[in-house]
Amino acid sequence: MLSVNDLAINFGSTTVFDHLSFQVDQGDFLAVIGVNGVGKTTLIKTILGQLKPTAGTIETNPQLKIGYVPQFRNLDSEYPLTIADFVSLNFTGWKLPWLSKKERQRVQTVIKQLELTPIANRPLGRASGGEKQKAYLAQALVAEPNLLILDESTASLDPTTKQELLRVVKDLNQRLGLTIIFISHDMELVNEYPNKYLWLRSDGYSQGPIAELEMKLRGEADV
Numbered sequence: 335m336l337s338v339n340d341l342a343i344n345f346g347s348t349t350v351f352d353h354l355s356f357q358v359d360q361g362d363f364l365a366v367i368g369v370n371g372v373g374k375t376t377l378i379k380t381i382l383g384q385l386k387p388t389a390g391t392i393e394t395n396p397q398l399k400i401g402y403v404p405q406f407r408n409l410d411s412e413y414p415l416t417i418a419d420f421v422s423l424n425f426t427g428w429k430l431p432w433l434s435k436k437e438r439q440r441v442q443t444v445i446k447q448l449e450l451t452p453i454a455n456r457p458l459g460r461a462s463g464g465e466k467q468k469a470y471l472a473q474a475l476v477a478e479p480n481l482l483i484l485d486e487s488t489a490s491l492d493p494t495t496k497q498e499l500l501r502v503v504k505d506l507n508q509r510l511g512l513t514i515i516f517i518s519h520d521m522e523l524v525n526e527y528p529n530k531y532l533w534l535r536s537d538g539y540s541q542g543p544i545a546e547l548e549m550k551l552r553g554e555a556d557v
């Protein structure tokens with residue numbers, strides 16, 4: 335689905351990473367971990383096509399359609415759109431000034447998947463942090479991506495809400511085969527939900543099945 339080959343990114347004379355190679359296969363749930371400033375966001379921006387690699391390539395399946403869920407958007411509490419309207423903003427190729435029946439149905443389906451139906455008509459600005467995060471996820475999903483990138487999307491949530499969000503994501507991953515890239519500092523979630531990891535470090539990186547990660551964290555010398 336996505337193949338990163340010998341990738342390097344420099345900002346001026348600063349190298350964020352180089353010789354980075356990894357692969358994301360259909361149905362993977364990949365955790366991307368690493369300390370602040372190591373280059374996780376830079377990597378995602380490169381995958382999204384916003385940054386040009388200094389060296390190396392990113393090959394993608396022609397059918398690749400990426401959905402991106404950020405950690406946080408600076409939404410005023412007076413933000414007036416309802417959750418349902420906010421979700422529907424992400425339709426591409428919108429030809430009419432109103433939604434087609436099929437699009438309305440898609441919004442309802444996604445809202446139901448995320449258990450947002452009871453609050454679909456609530457202004458997003460009034461929703462809780464966890465509800466907002468679900469709405470961002472729903473907005474990404476409405477366009478039917480086959481790769482979902484969660485960029486520290488659980489960082490500001492309480493432990494129960496984090497688990498709830500990740501359970502929904504895991505369900506989409508297992509039931510629909512949706513491929514996930516999950517950037518996180520939360521090792522409890524990283525150990526529980528993903529099947530693979532990519533650990534970026536200032537002096538290199540490691541990757542593998544998630545079961546290996548705990549062993550590596552215990553004996554960092556082997557990483």
Ligand SMILES: Nc1ncnc2c1ncn2[C@@H]1O[C@H](COP(=O)(O)OP(=O)(O)OP(=O)(O)O)[C@@H](O)[C@H]1O
Pocket residue numbers: 345350368369370371372373374375376377
């Ligand atoms: N446009 C830019 N110009 C110069 N340096 C940049 C630019 N963007 C990022 N950097 C630097 O590249 C490094 C990697 O930043 P990045 O945001 O990718 O890290 P991160 O792993 O996502 O960090 P965090 O966990 O704090 O979000 C940092 O040192 C950052 O200051």
